[in-house]
Amino acid sequence: MADTSFDVLIIGSGPGGYVTAIRAAQLGFKTAIVERDYLGGICLNWGCIPTKALLRSAEVFHMMQHAKDYGLKADNVGYDAAAIVKRSRAVSKRLNDGVGFLMKKNKVQVVWGEASIDAPGKVTVKASKSEAPKGALPPGAYQAKHIIIATGARPRVLPGLEPDKKLVWTYFEAMVPPSIPKSLLVIGSGAIGIEFASFFRNFGADVTVVEVLPQILPIEDYEIQTFARKSFEKQGIKILTNAKVTKLDKKADSVTATIEADGKSQQLTVERVISAVGVTGNIENLGLEKLGVKIERGIIKVDEINKTSVPDIYAIGDVSGPPMLAHKAEHEGVVCIEAIKGLHPHPMNKLMIPGCTYCTPQIASVGLTEQAAKDKKLDIRVGRFPFVGNGKAIALGEDQGLVKVIFDKKTGQLLGAHMVGAEVTELIQGYVVAMNLETTEEELMHTVFPHPTLSEMMKEAVLDAYGRVLNM
């Protein structure tokens, strides 16, 4: 008879859940993790990771098409959609196996099935449709002193725009396209929508992006938004903002969308539609209503260490509110389990969570946008540095981009950083570390950045904020 009693039981093995499980095990808790579909959750299997694999194919393809620019010859450049998807799936599988290995290594017990909480301390796991991996415990009754809900999110569905898996896709279908559609309508211009728009455009699809708000990438700084939009449009992506898809007429192998923009209605016929209108937390069928766990507008209410309104039940990641990002879930989970252990961790500062979008050009940001800082009535200094002033960017053939920083004028606190251009998703962390260490402009100016790197632009932007820019 397998042991069914644990110190900590985590529901969901996405990046939030499995990282929390490892940390719990490190802290000496007897830990179990319940999963119904894929170890690693959406992130590893249907989100962050496989899309990066797809986008890498797109990037290499793009480079090959432009081989001549670098003095290289690459004739008859082409692609095999099935092989691109196959590679992406293989990447996911490798990481999915990796999570299984990590659970075993850390002696975290995997339980296979759908969990619901009967009472604090009591969880029932029912069989799920997918096959259990070797060594997982079967459905049944489980007990745990602390229960952590990390069930993640799924695509949001808008009435009239319901995905059908065939013509109207969510990220699930968009990730495994049988072929590259000739034309594509992407509804929503957040990270998911823009990344798919970028991917399919790269392989020649005629892509239109519709955004209900006045600007694409709604959470980014307006200068970055404007820069990115120009760049996308130059690549041939059509962008309609302040626009709404009101109707989808499905034919055998195409969809005619009715789009309302500026009070005018227009029709657009495309082969496929991707609905990327956001995600919504998986809070159903967990027994939360019955337990009295407080939920507000689809988000489980938690305190700063992710305690819910019911003792010994915690919620982390997408279900506990935005930003719905893997790295937010991971850190929340670590803070939560350390708090349970009594280590008094610092609650996460949500203003210091970076965000990355892996389109071409890449976008990365952290902290306040210029507008948000102004809305807070902060007195600010803004510095900018364009990629055209950076030697490494020019050498790479990537001279389009911008680094922008925002400082508090009085204290020199770095309030926000916003970047668009090649590799910025790998650069942003420099600013995130700086913000977390509470450096001011002075320390950033006194930091030696290696030459020649793209990172030099980060220092130049800081210098620019204080009227000391060198290479412009």
Place this chain on the structure above:
Amino acid sequence: MPTNILMPALSPTMEKGNLAKWLKKEGDKVKSGDVIAEIETDKATMEYEAVDEGTLAKIVVPEGTQDVAVNAVIAVLAGEGEDVKAAASSAKPTSPKAAEAPKPAPKAETPKAAPPQSAAPTKTEAPTPRSDGNRIFSSPLARRLAKEAGLDLQRVSGSGPHGRVIARDIEQAKSGKGLRAPGAAPPTGPSIAASMSDQQVRALYEDGSYDFVPHDGMRRTIAQRLTASVQTIPHFYETVDCDIGRLMAAREEINAAAPKDKDGKPAYKLSVNDFVIKALALALQRVPDANVSWTEAGMLKHKHSDVSVAVALPGGLITPIIRNAESKSLSAISNEMRDLAARARAHKLKPNEYQGGTTSVSNLGMYGIKDFTAVINPPQSTILAVGTGEERAVVRNGQLTVATIMSVTLSCDHRAVDGALGAELVSAFKALIENPVMMVV
């Protein structure tokens, strides 16, 4: 030429004080002897009198400023016929007059020698070295915010990783949260018990279930000195019961015989405590080896018995001193004590009236406390904790009888006073207090 008004040193050891209140405004005429400000030291508030005449041109240090270094410019006085405006504009924190006195701290970029400790009003931006040579870990932003707020980083408890002072700590410190006593080093090292952070303490109580009262200088001084006392002084205690029957009778007689003035007010009214002060003072003269202060280099053997007496105040306590108590009459001790206690309650004691002393008396008899132990008031080596005088059943020559008994407990610094020596002192005290006639000799 305009005259700089400097932060006064109210006692020889004073390094800094708080500017509690300005009693003159900018533009006010000031005569020599006018009280212009109130300066708060660790235990008392003193009036600051003007020496020169003129017009108060500029107040440099606003009231309510804490930890103003001695000899820092706090205001500028324009002499007669001088332009007040010009004088005001000349106001800047300049070097104090004394040549060896601390200079204003250089700006961070000036590579001059570091200023002496407890320097001028401005603070250096670089991480402040702690007295034990360890650096205070703090974020650059926290340092900048602290500088702007005029906060000493040494006084801020850090809530960041490994106790690092971060921006949030400064924000909280501005409202008094997590502020340590000035000069108190952050608790480090194995000799000091791990204490909880302010945040940890607060986390135990629901918001709104308590009122937050920021500490004043006295509270901080008590906390700092007595923590240091218990942590550094090896205390031991010796208790003895004293029969004060004869003392009570003598006191009654003496008080009854006190001459009265024309309002019928007696010239003195002795309390039991006055006898205790006198008896302890005389006992120390009889056991002079116990009238000592420990220093690392050697023992200070005091010649006089300067008896500090704990006086409770709202929000704290202070220990005014009856100096040379061994040679003072009971009535003199009594009247002096009454005056000191009254002025202590009004926060009007001068530092030399409560700093020093060679022993202390803490009497909680009036609260009905039977016996207790007191914490030594360094650098003294002894303190006598006095309980209530009450009728108790005692056995004498095999017979049960009733006597008025007062229990006293002597706390001793074992570095300076050993057990037998302490016992000698206690015995000498007991002999005197039980036979008050001996005090007259």
